[in-house]
Amino acid sequence: MIFNMIRGPRAAFGTLIGQVRRGVMTTGSRRLCSKPQEGPSAPQAQRLGFKVPGYRPSEWDKKMLLWSGRFKTAEQIPEFVSFEMIDAARNRARVKACYVMMALTIIACIAIAVSGKQAAGRHENLTSQNMEKKARWREEAQREKEEATALAEKAQ
Template sequence: MGILRGLRLAAGNFFRLYESHDSSSLRLTRNTDFKRITGFCTKPQESPKAPTSTYSHRVPLHRPTDWEKRILLWSGRFKSKDQIPETISFEMLDAAKNKVRVKISYMMIALTVLGCVVMVIEGKQAARRNESLTSLNLEKKARMREESAIKAKAE
């Protein structure tokens, strides 16, 4: 580090001594060399360019299919199929799809909870009738033994 600093100072002193006697081209060289040594990068100032083509801020439109029209109806975006325009934005369609996804997930949650409640009720009714998996398996194995005994006697 010390050697580089000493070289920089020596180079700076050298250019300062001859700056007053030399032309302006040496001054430009000195300035760019100094900036390169210190690690600074200078870019020439560019004037802002005018866009070559005009950009339209219109949103691209999409012609919905019959399925997408149903999704728009289910999401509540439109009341009837006649109210749906010929072309819609992709954002409108994505919002409708997301709304339908949320509705379907809520229905699946409700059906899962309902299925759990039904299974609990059926299990309690089976317990009152003294039906259990153990007793059902024992009865099934007893039946299978009887059937295999009948087949063994028949042969």
């Protein structure tokens, strides 16, 4: 590598790139390539793949299994079920909940539109409501002012 530096920066860079591509470039004790390591860690990875054969569903999971239509009654649910079955039931219940929320949203939008049309037919709008409210406030303020002046005159 030092010899390549003597020849010039281009030659050194080209050699460096070639070494990295071949996977032989080393820096200290580390290699720059990403080859899978073989050794004592491989058998340990195989042991970590142990899978529990079943999953004990909670009360909420049982409700999800019933609501998704997987089982008809709570007594039919076995003590242990696969996690995939629980996951599928949750996904199905999630989709049903989304459908219910969509339907409620559409119903609410239609109800608001009908209510707005009825209010427009009665000539109710925000501008007239605000003007009425401000007129009431002015009247109350005027009354309070008159009461304050009347109390001040009595006090003298």
